[in-house]
Amino acid sequence: MGLKKTPGWSSIEVDKKVNVFYTGNQTHTQCNEIYKELKELCEKIKAKGYVPDFGFVLQDVEDDEKEHILMSHSERLAIAYGIISTDCHSAIKCISDITGREIVVRDSNRFHHFKDGSCSCGDYW
Structure with missing residues (x-):
């Protein structure tokens, strides 16, 4: 019938630039890094007891694919x-703590x- 659902999206502002996912x-130009971080986060929350709710996935696919679908939601990517x-x-x-060093860094506003x-x-x- 040619109907299309408007996809959901999420955004985050970094360095005064809005990034939409x-x-x-x-x-995204940092797609590989984003998905790598997301995978690591998912592993960490699972280790803390998080169990994905596959009830939100409407496609008839295997559980590992459902988990991938949940992992790539726009909110998680953002x-x-x-x-x-x-x-x-x-x-x-953390680095200053574990190394016992003093570190001075300047951002755009302050040291x-x-x-x-x-x-x-x-x-x-």
């Missing part, structure tokens, strides 16, 4: 992109002095 989107794009602050805090897992900005960034 559609379910199953593989056109979240994974946000993590790989904005996680530097948290990562540097950040990382020491013992804390930042001078008080996580204001």
Whole structure:
């Protein structure tokens, strides 16, 4: 009948640019990194007891394919992109803690002095 459903989408703003994701989107320039991060996140939440609810998948496919469909929802893609794009602050805090080093980094607004897992900005960034 030629009917098409408007696909759901999610967006996230990073560095003053809005990035839009559609379910199953593989056109983003960082697609491989996004799906890698998403896979790692899914493994971690499963280890914490998360069980995917396949009731949301309407296609008649095997469970592993249903899990892939759930994993590639636009919301999850946007979240994974946000993590790989904005996680530097948290990562540097951890690095300063595990290495016992002081690290100074400047972003577009201020200097950040990382020491013992804390930042001078008080996580204001």
